[in-house]
Amino acid sequence: xxRRVNVQRRDGVALVTLEGADEGPKGAGFDQPxxxxxxxxLTEAFETPGLxxxxxxxxxxxxxxxxxxxxxxxxAKPTLGTLCxxxxxxxxxxxxxxxxxxxxxxxxxxQAAGLRLALASTRFHFPESALNLLPAAGGTxxxxxxxxxxxxxxxxxxxRVFRAEEAMPLGLCDAVASEGTIxxxxxxxxxxxxxxxxxxxxxxxDGALSDPGGALDALAAARTRIPPRADLSAPTxxxxxxxxxxxxxxxxxxxxEAVAYADLVASETAAALRHLARAQTELQGLAGVPTEGIVPxxxxxxxxxxxxxxxALLRRGLAVQIGTSDPARLPPLLTEIARAQEKAAAEGLLxxxxxxxxxxxxxxxxxPDAFGPTDLMIAAPTTPEERDTLRRxxxxxxxxxxxxxxxxxxxxxxxxxxxLAAIWAGTPGQTADLPRLAAVLRAGGMRVIHATAPALRxxxxxxxxxxxxxxxxxxxQAVDAALTRWGFAEGPFARFERLGADxxxxxxxxxxxxxxxxxxxxxxxxxxxxxxxxxAALRAEAGIAPRSFSEAEIxxxxxAELAALGIAALESxxxxxxxxxDLMAGAELGFPAHRGGPMFQADRIGPLALRKRLRALxxxxxxxxxxxxxxxxxxxxxxxxxxx
Numbered sequence: 001x002x003r004r005v006n007v008q009r010r011d012g013v014a015l016v017t018l019e020g021a022d023e024g025p026k027g028a029g030f031d032q033p034x035x036x037x038x039x040x041x042l043t044e045a046f047e048t049p050g051l052x053x054x055x056x057x058x059x060x061x062x063x064x065x066x067x068x069x070x071x072x073x074x075x076a077k078p079t080l081g082t083l084c085x086x087x088x089x090x091x092x093x094x095x096x097x098x099x100x101x102x103x104x105x106x107x108x109x110x111q112a113a114g115l116r117l118a119l120a121s122t123r124f125h126f127p128e129s130a131l132n133l134l135p136a137a138g139g140t141x142x143x144x145x146x147x148x149x150x151x152x153x154x155x156x157x158x159x160r161v162f163r164a165e166e167a168m169p170l171g172l173c174d175a176v177a178s179e180g181t182i183x184x185x186x187x188x189x190x191x192x193x194x195x196x197x198x199x200x201x202x203x204x205x206d207g208a209l210s211d212p213g214g215a216l217d218a219l220a221a222a223r224t225r226i227p228p229r230a231d232l233s234a235p236t237x238x239x240x241x242x243x244x245x246x247x248x249x250x251x252x253x254x255x256x257e258a259v260a261y262a263d264l265v266a267s268e269t270a271a272a273l274r275h276l277a278r279a280q281t282e283l284q285g286l287a288g289v290p291t292e293g294i295v296p297x298x299x300x301x302x303x304x305x306x307x308x309x310x311x312a313l314l315r316r317g318l319a320v321q322i323g324t325s326d327p328a329r330l331p332p333l334l335t336e337i338a339r340a341q342e343k344a345a346a347e348g349l350l351x352x353x354x355x356x357x358x359x360x361x362x363x364x365x366x367x368p369d370a371f372g373p374t375d376l377m378i379a380a381p382t383t384p385e386e387r388d389t390l391r392r393x394x395x396x397x398x399x400x401x402x403x404x405x406x407x408x409x410x411x412x413x414x415x416x417x418x419x420l421a422a423i424w425a426g427t428p429g430q431t432a433d434l435p436r437l438a439a440v441l442r443a444g445g446m447r448v449i450h451a452t453a454p455a456l457r458x459x460x461x462x463x464x465x466x467x468x469x470x471x472x473x474x475x476x477q478a479v480d481a482a483l484t485r486w487g488f489a490e491g492p493f494a495r496f497e498r499l500g501a502d503x504x505x506x507x508x509x510x511x512x513x514x515x516x517x518x519x520x521x522x523x524x525x526x527x528x529x530x531x532x533x534x535x536a537a538l539r540a541e542a543g544i545a546p547r548s549f550s551e552a553e554i555x556x557x558x559x560a561e562l563a564a565l566g567i568a569a570l571e572s573x574x575x576x577x578x579x580x581x582d583l584m585a586g587a588e589l590g591f592p593a594h595r596g597g598p599m600f601q602a603d604r605i606g607p608l609a610l611r612k613r614l615r616a617l618x619x620x621x622x623x624x625x626x627x628x629x630x631x632x633x634x635x636x637x638x639x640x641x642x643x644x
Contacts, residue, residue, distance in 0.1 A: 004034050005041035012052035012194075013187050014045035021100050022061025027281070029066025030105040032076045039078045042086055053093045053190030056113060057183070062100010062122070067281050068274055069128055070265055072105030073136040080105050080137035081254070084112040088142070088205070093193040095186045098122045098164075098173055107172075108139035111146070114193070114205065117186050118173040124162040126155065131277060132234045132270040132594070136261040140238060141245040141253045147171030148208040149219030149242030157226065157235055208246065215246050231487070231594040234264055268604070272596030275640070276586070279579025286438050286450050287576035294435045301371050301398070303379035303390060307336040309444040314358040315350075316443040321374060323365040325382045330364055337362070368393045376433075376440060378414070380404050399433050406453075406510065412437050417455040417588040419445065424452040424574075447583075452574040453511065454581060455588040457565055458598075459495075460511035462589055463504070465561035466492035467516030468620050469554055471539065473546030476518070476528045482551035483558060489590020492558075497527050516621075517542070560613045561622060562589075562598035563605070570643065571628040578602075578639045603639050607632040 004019040018038065028034065045054055058064065066072045072080055087094050087109065096113035102124045110116050128135050135143070135156060144152045147170065155162070155170040164176045177185050208215045223239045237260045244256040264270055285291070300313060301321040310333075313320050324330045341358065344350035350358075365371050368389045377394060380403040381387035387405055394400050400411045407413035407426035412433060415422040421441050425431045438448040466479050470493075480491025496504050501523035505515050515523065521534055539546050549557075562585065569575035582597020591597055602610055607629045614625040632642065 004037040007041050007044045007048075009048055010187065011191070012050050013190055014048045014051055014054045015187075016041050016045055016054060016056050018056070018058045018064060020059030020061040021064050023059050024064055027065070027067035029064050029069070030072040030080055030109075031066070032074065034064060035078050035080060035083060038083055039086075042083065046090070051092055052194040053095065053187075054087075054090060055095045055097060055183075055186045055190055056087075056109070057097040057186070058099055063098070063102060063106045065101055065103050066105065068278065069104035069131070069135075070133060070270070070274060073133075073261060073265070080108055081258070084108050084138045084142075087112040088138070093190050095190045097182055097186050101125055101161075102167075102172065103127065104135070105137060105139075107135050107143070108137035110172075111139055111142035111205075115175075115186075115189060116173040117175050117177050117182055117189070118164040118167065119179060119182055120164050120176050121179075122164045122167075122173070122176075124155075124164075124167045124170075124172045125160070127159075127277075129157050129232070129234045129238060130159055131273045132232050132267055133264050134234055134238045134241060134257070134261055136257060138254055138257065140241050141250070141257045142205065143171055144242045144245035145206045145208055145250070145253075146204070148215040149239070149246060150215075150222035152242055153219070153222045153226070153239060156238055212246055216243070219243060219246065231269065231592065233267070233269070237264060268596075269594040272594055272600055275579065275596050275600050276582060276593055279577070279583050280447075282577060282579055283447050283449065283583075286435055286448065287580065288450050288573065289431055289434045291435065294432075294439075297375045297436050297440050299374045299376075300440055301365075301374040301377040301379075301395070303368070303377065303381065305333075305378070305380075307333055307340060310337055310362070311340055311358075312444045313440065314361060317361075318440070318443070319361045319363070319374075321363045321365050321371055323367060323371065325386060327366065330366075334362075334364060371395055374398045376401065376436060378403065378437075378440070399430070399437070401437050413453065414441075415451075415453045415455045416446070417584060419447055420449065420583060420587040421446045422449050422451040422454045422580075422584060424450065449580040449583065450576055451569065451580055451584070454569065454575060454584045456507055456511040457569065457574075458562065458581075458585055458588055460508050460513040461561050461565040462492050462558065463496065463508060463519060464513060464516055465558045465622075467518040468561075468617065468622060469549065469557050470518045470535065471516070471542070471544060472549075472620060473539070473544075474549045474554060476522070476531060476535075478549075478551075479554055479558075482554040485551065486555045487592025487595055489592075493522065493528055496522065556613065557617065559598060559601050559605070560610060560617060563602035563610060564614050564623060564626060566599050567602065567626040567628050567639070568623070570639070571626050576643075578643050599639050607638075 004024060006017045008015040094113045095115045096110045098110060098116055098118035099122055102110060102122060126135060134140050151170055155172060164173060167173050219242055226235045229235060241257045241260050245253045299319045303323050304325055305322055310320055310322055341350060341355050345352055345355050373395050376399050378401045379390050381390055401414055402411060403414040403416060409427045410430055411426040412430055413424045413426060423434055423437055425434060434450060441448050469479055470476050476493040480493050483491045496519060508515055517538055521538055522528060522531060525531055525534060566581040575581050578599035582599050585591035585597045586593055611625055611629045
């Protein structure tokens with residue numbers, strides 16, 4: 001097995017080379033094995049006879065980067081903080097050669113170095129604050145002490161990816177060098193600084209402390225510009241750590257940072273956001289489908305597409321046929337595509353020759369019967385009759401993928417919500433075509449999961465859980481208020497009114513449900529405004545004694561039914577990853593990201609407590625409790641563990 005960190009000696013310089021991002025385990029970053037390897041390498045380097053300097057660098061792909069930065073800040077020994085302290089306290093100059101993407105734990109290590117030389121292609125990105133975390137292991141404290149809290153906040157809270165030249169004034173690197181000269185420059189500079197016996201001409205590691213009053217004033221001004229976020233505490237904690245970095249001795253500031261990080265990483269918000277980030281990463285693959293022998297799509301037919309999707313597919317080199325339900329829509333669609341291409345060409349984003357080639361691959365058709373040979377047809381028919389016509393004239397050998405209507409045998413289904421698309425096969429024999437459809441949708445800018453109509457099913461569960469809660473005694477307005485205060489973008493009854501009773505009813509039927517008695521009553525009344533007396537009469541007729549519910553109880557009931565829907569989908573293989581369901585809940589229902597999603601919440605509730613609540617709700621007409629909960633209880637597992 002190859003060593004993850006190697007040490008070479010050259011003219012008094014120890015060259016410490018870490019396994020690059022393209023060489024080691026994908027997304028491992030500074031996991032515990034890498035930290036052990038780096039500690040051993042540093043010990044070996046420091047024992048070099050006549051050592052004058054250390055140069056840290058990474059192999060192919062640049063510095064290792066973790067998919068989850070919290071894994072790099074783990075308390076498992078040796079900690080990243082311990083390694084950073086060893087570098088910062090080295091008696092010889094330490095130069096870091098920066099390549100790839102500097103993110104997560106790499107920030108801490110490079111801030112511990114005396115000099116940082118970056119390739120022009122190096123990028124800097126700090127995802128921690130978006131995960132309700134902060135750069136730990138000294139990353140925040142040492143950056144603040146270099147450049148001040150105001151500048152550090154700009155780097156750490158922006159969410160931007162910085163180019164190397166932008167990173168210099170932010171204290172993230174000291175100089176930018178070319179690929180051919182950076183290694184020589186690093187060794188030369190390390191030896192020069194060693195000869196001078198000083199830190200060198202670049203930024204001091206505590207430069208901001210030369211004017212602490214000015215740095216604190218600038219930090220105070222910067223803190224006023226931090227947007228208030230009820231869902232994220234990390235920005236405020238990062239600002240507090242920045243202040244501590246300027247006021248306290250380094251050891252005390254590092255301890256303050258460690259305590260702040262421990263508080264953040266233990267929060268529900270951080271756990272939820274890390275869960276969603278992992279789910280986003282998993283979207284690179286499609287669960288539950290074969291991955292070998294996939295023949296790429298080169299020709300695609302689109303019925304009722306957007307201009308943006310057509311342009312994206314043309315740019316990927318596909319031959320695209322397009323048609324519309326209303327023939328009058330086709331000329332404006334072509335004009336929109338042409339103008340977008342003209343604009344891209346004028347801005348230098350599209351080569352004129354490429355534009356002509358793209359346009360040559362675009363073929364408008366007058367109707368379903370005019371489509372020529374194609375590999376895949378993606379259609380959004382507006383009526384059942386139009387759907388049947390598309391089926392009748394489907395070119396030989398083509399696969400039909402339907403959006404907005406259920407697929408038939410040998411067809412594929414698409415359920416879109418914002419930029420997330422769920423796809424599934426109408427029959428098992430078509431599963432092998434799903435990766436081809438996914439590739440086309442991704443080329444058009446969509447994220448893709450493998451699940452059967454999850455947006456429709458989640459919406460239906462949301463409606464029906466709310467219906468049962470009101471029938472049991474809550475007011476529709478109280479249900480909406482409880483859920484929006486908890487973080488949902490929209491309450492179920494406000495959603496029902498926005499969609500309109502006809503469309504909402506159609507969507508419920510498409511999900512295999514029909515409006516409950518409360519929704520049916522509201523449809524007749526035209527809304528919630530005058531619903532109190534009719535709903536009281538509805539309960540009396542059903543023999544239901546109304547109960548009062550706290551906001552917490554309302555939320556718990558709705559979450560339980562959403563969780564049951566997701567668990568049943570996993571059990572029946574209508575979904576394959578809990579994270580996929582949670583991503584769709586966010587896209588379709590506006591489920592608050594800092595709460596994770598219904599599957600994340602199911603794990604927080606625990607299978608035993610969730611089963612108890614669901615069995616109680618069965619008496620009110622809720623769907624049967626999924627048997628998978630019994631399995632989780634028996635095996636002592638969470639959903640995350642079972643579907644890891």
